[in-house]
Amino acid sequence: MAIQSQNISQALQQALADAFEQAQPLQLRGSGSKAFLGSSAEGQPLDVTGHRGVINYEPRELVITVRAGTPLGELETLLAAEGQMLPFEPPHFGAAATLGGTVACGLSGPRRPYTGALRDFVLGTTLVNGRGQVLRFGGEVMKNVAGYDVSRLMVGAMGTLGLLLDVSMKVLPRPEQECTLVQELEPGQAIERANRLAATPLPLSGACYDGLRLYLRLSGSGQGVEAARRSLGGEALPADDPFWSRLREQELPFFDSALPLWRLSVPATTPPLDLPGKQLIDWGGAQRWLVSEVAPETILQAAARHGGHARRYRGGDAQSRASTLPAEPVMKLHRQLKQAFDPKAILNPGRLFPEL
Amino acid sequence: MAGSVDNPKIDKPGLVRALGRFLSAGQIIHETEALRPYECDGLSAYRQLPLLVVLPENAEQVRQVMQCCHQRGVPVVARGAATGLSGGALPLADGVLLSLARLNSILDIDPLARTARVQPGVRNLAISEAVAEHGLYYAPDPSSQIACTIGGNVAENSGGVHCLKYGLTVHNVLELKVVTAEGELITLGGAALDSPGYDLLALMIGSEGMLGIVVEVLVKLLPTPQRAQVLLAAFDDVSKAANAVGDVIAAGIIPAGLEMMDGLAIRAAEDFVQAGYPVEAEAMLLCELDGANEEVSAQLARVRQQLLDSGAIEVRTAQDEAQRALFWKGRKSAFPAVGRISPDYYCMDGTVPRKRLAEVLLETSRLSQQFQLPVANVFHAGDGNLHPLILYDANQPGELKRAEDLGAAILELCVRVGGTITGEHGVGHEKIHQMCVQFSAVELEQFHALKRAFDPQSLLNPGKAIPQPKRCSEYKALGGDTLIPPSARTGGE
Numbered sequence: 001m002a003i004q005s006q007n008i009s010q011a012l013q014q015a016l017a018d019a020f021e022q023a024q025p026l027q028l029r030g031s032g033s034k035a036f037l038g039s040s041a042e043g044q045p046l047d048v049t050g051h052r053g054v055i056n057y058e059p060r061e062l063v064i065t066v067r068a069g070t071p072l073g074e075l076e077t078l079l080a081a082e083g084q085m086l087p088f089e090p091p092h093f094g095a096a097a098t099l100g101g102t103v104a105c106g107l108s109g110p111r112r113p114y115t116g117a118l119r120d121f122v123l124g125t126t127l128v129n130g131r132g133q134v135l136r137f138g139g140e141v142m143k144n145v146a147g148y149d150v151s152r153l154m155v156g157a158m159g160t161l162g163l164l165l166d167v168s169m170k171v172l173p174r175p176e177q178e179c180t181l182v183q184e185l186e187p188g189q190a191i192e193r194a195n196r197l198a199a200t201p202l203p204l205s206g207a208c209y210d211g212l213r214l215y216l217r218l219s220g221s222g223q224g225v226e227a228a229r230r231s232l233g234g235e236a237l238p239a240d241d242p243f244w245s246r247l248r249e250q251e252l253p254f255f256d257s258a259l260p261l262w263r264l265s266v267p268a269t270t271p272p273l274d275l276p277g278k279q280l281i282d283w284g285g286a287q288r289w290l291v292s293e294v295a296p297e298t299i300l301q302a303a304a305r306h307g308g309h310a311r312r313y314r315g316g317d318a319q320s321r322a323s324t325l326p327a328e329p330v331m332k333l334h335r336q337l338k339q340a341f342d343p344k345a346i347l348n349p350g351r352l353f354p355e356l
Numbered sequence: 357m358a359g360s361v362d363n364p365k366i367d368k369p370g371l372v373r374a375l376g377r378f379l380s381a382g383q384i385i386h387e388t389e390a391l392r393p394y395e396c397d398g399l400s401a402y403r404q405l406p407l408l409v410v411l412p413e414n415a416e417q418v419r420q421v422m423q424c425c426h427q428r429g430v431p432v433v434a435r436g437a438a439t440g441l442s443g444g445a446l447p448l449a450d451g452v453l454l455s456l457a458r459l460n461s462i463l464d465i466d467p468l469a470r471t472a473r474v475q476p477g478v479r480n481l482a483i484s485e486a487v488a489e490h491g492l493y494y495a496p497d498p499s500s501q502i503a504c505t506i507g508g509n510v511a512e513n514s515g516g517v518h519c520l521k522y523g524l525t526v527h528n529v530l531e532l533k534v535v536t537a538e539g540e541l542i543t544l545g546g547a548a549l550d551s552p553g554y555d556l557l558a559l560m561i562g563s564e565g566m567l568g569i570v571v572e573v574l575v576k577l578l579p580t581p582q583r584a585q586v587l588l589a590a591f592d593d594v595s596k597a598a599n600a601v602g603d604v605i606a607a608g609i610i611p612a613g614l615e616m617m618d619g620l621a622i623r624a625a626e627d628f629v630q631a632g633y634p635v636e637a638e639a640m641l642l643c644e645l646d647g648a649n650e651e652v653s654a655q656l657a658r659v660r661q662q663l664l665d666s667g668a669i670e671v672r673t674a675q676d677e678a679q680r681a682l683f684w685k686g687r688k689s690a691f692p693a694v695g696r697i698s699p700d701y702y703c704m705d706g707t708v709p710r711k712r713l714a715e716v717l718l719e720t721s722r723l724s725q726q727f728q729l730p731v732a733n734v735f736h737a738g739d740g741n742l743h744p745l746i747l748y749d750a751n752q753p754g755e756l757k758r759a760e761d762l763g764a765a766i767l768e769l770c771v772r773v774g775g776t777i778t779g780e781h782g783v784g785h786e787k788i789h790q791m792c793v794q795f796s797a798v799e800l801e802q803f804h805a806l807k808r809a810f811d812p813q814s815l816l817n818p819g820k821a822i823p824q825p826k827r828c829s830e831y832k833a834l835g836g837d838t839l840i841p842p843s844a845r846t847g848g849e
Contacts, residue, residue: 173609
């Protein structure tokens with residue numbers, strides 16, 4: 001099995017080296033569970049799902065290193081057996097979702113504002129750059145400032161800077177206890193309350209407003225959660241209620257719509273957005289989901305006005321502009337970085353932004 | 357060292373005149389004696405007078421300085437409080453030293469959003485002091501936090517004793533305003549939790565002044581825990597203490613801080629501040645737990661039992677806030693305490709997997725004997741981040757060189773067990789050779805390509821952090837001795 005994976009990583013390196021030689025664009029493909037995100041890449045498909053398996057997992061070290069094609073579900077099952085978890089609670093968006101795809105898309109779930117984002121838990125990566133060279137950055141240790149932080153740069157780069165071979169992640173113990181409290185509020189009150197509570201030492205691990213009710217999740221030791229629950233009040237959801245996993249996977253009724261779904265990332269204290277359509281507020285106010293037919297420009301402008309950015313997540317006209325772009329001087333750095341990692345633009349061209 | 361004062365390419369009087377168009381005379385230092393205080397950072401073994409020093413007072417002046425230097429091809433080294441321990445702010449003889457000390461205002465505090473917008477010259481501790489009235493604090497707390505600035509923290513991705521639970525600088529900064537090598541002002545990140553495109557914010561943090569000059573920082577603030585409590589555990593054996601670190605974490609507890617000191621460090625600290633440390637112990641751990649009152653109580657009992665099970669000969673809980681502060685005072689003053697028992701000391705900064713701690717400490721002790729220089733250990737054990745302090749006397753011929761060689765051997769040991777040559781101090785000038793041990797030639801070339809994407813002329817802190825692959829070949833050829841695993845050596849020095 002190990003030999004086979006070794007062969008696969010060599011085959012992947014060779015595929016990129018050949019593509020570099022021939023200036024042949026490649027479309028890196030995991031399970032395809034997040035193919036709907038961003039623009040589509042041009043190029044010859046390269047299936048990376050065969051490169052899977054755990055390289056090293058030592059629960060005592062709170063570190064796991066896995067090949068990028070490893071299914072996320074398998075990884076989470078393995079961690080759960082040791083009482084641990086991926087702290088950023090990533091959405092899967094499909095049963096076959098891989099860790100590599102999750103890292104490339106940089107997706108984090110409801111726990112993000114309180115525990116951290118995917119990029120916060122990346123300790124190291126091995127990647128193949130656009131020249132077909134295998135490079136290792138970071139490692140399995142908690143603190144490492146030798147060289148530039150290339151590992152975190154890969155998070156959310158949509159495979160445009162390198163093909164991930166393996167990723168080392170920091171993991172955390174699962175909380176002993178969790179509890180979700182629900183309270184009916186007006187949208188403005190819900191945002192205010194989520195922020196006010198986040199400024200107090202409560203073991204918050206989720207704050208979502210579904211348009212009617214504010215859901216607050218508490219995670220931690222039995223004593224800590226119990227004390228917080230007493231001080232907060234409100235009605236508790238049954239322990240087996242799947243609210244947070246359905247939120248994470250966009251399976252709540254809110255997401256069941258034929259209209260385009262937009263994600264707006266804004267400062268958490270931004271008041272309710274005055275946009276047509278229906279909204280769901282997650283991340284304690286910092287992530288707003290919008291189901292709306294309104295013109296993309298209107299949404300992008302609203303996000304910018306509040307100091308944030310927006311991206312069409314699902315649906316809509318594939319030809320229309322669908323995301324906030326970095327400001328031009330920052331975009332210039334993007335182009336130069338792309339050139340530094342992938343001089344012949346063979347890696348997922350167009351997947352992140354049309355011009356990259 | 358690159359260049360010299362006589363570098364014919366640089367017209368110093370012309371540069372001073374050009375800078376004088378937007379800086380006052382008091383903001384440009386160019387007389388040799390006045391330059392003296394700027395010749396080194398916290399790693400004072402390396403010194404170099406800069407061509408001149410500029411002291412801009414706002415971001416616009418920083419932009420103008422960069423534009424001016426860019427036009428003339430003059431290299432620039434940024435400097436905060438110069439508490440860095442890797443020579444990252446070591447000046448260049450033919451370069452401008454750009455001090456950010458006068459950009460020292462806290463611009464805005466937003467208690468509801470839990471953020472503070474500050475200039476780079478604001479001291480780390482000053483942020484926590486300014487926001488304390490809102491029940492908030494800024495989590496990363498390097499030992500130099502009284503003096504070090506947030507701009508320097510960003511450059512080095514500084515940690516501290518609490519980063520085991522609360523992360524490094526990269527986990528606690530939301531946005532940076534940066535002046536590029538060309539003198540353009542850009543914004544990376546933002547007040548939202550992410551931004552479109554590549555994570556240039558993460559890339560900029562820890563880039564050692566090589567990619568841009570930070571002129572404004574939006575930091576994340578955390579609520580002050582309801583209660584913090586510290587345990588002190590004494591051990592009669594260093595390995596037992598090292599293994600206890602993994603045992604606590606394996607029990608599912610992430611302490612706010614988990615620090616270790618060896619016998620030499622314990623006794624030096626005790627002599628210095630009388631913290632009540634167990635001076636007869638071979639090692640001790642300080643374990644801080646924080647959170648809700650009930651939670652801390654429950655964890656205290658569990659951790660105490662775990663430490664005893666792991667072989668502690670004594671476990672003490674700080675009786676009150678004063679004793680807790682005293683326990684930490686001993687730890688935080690351990691470096692100067694060691695400074696009192698030796699004419700000079702050299703602080704290293706490797707990180708290793710926690711499970712290799714005991715083995716690395718034993719090997720360090722063996723290397724200490726081999727090089728005939730004492731080593732004190734006081735470090736962030738929970739993160740596996742070692743700080744061996746090598747005691748030496750710079751006035752004894754050859755001792756500095758021996759200390760450097762011992763340091764190099766320890767760092768290479770860290771790499772060999774799966775660790776890194778620097779956990780939080782940065783590569784700077786100091787560890788440039790050891791980068792050759794940790795990275796391959798193609799990896800180093802990728803770093804250089806990345807640097808060129810931001811700084812095509814290589815004007816920002818050139819020569820630091822990333823070695824030229826050619827120099828690595830030379831190092832490996834000349835310094836081959838230190839690259840051989842010590843266990844493979846025959847005999848001592």
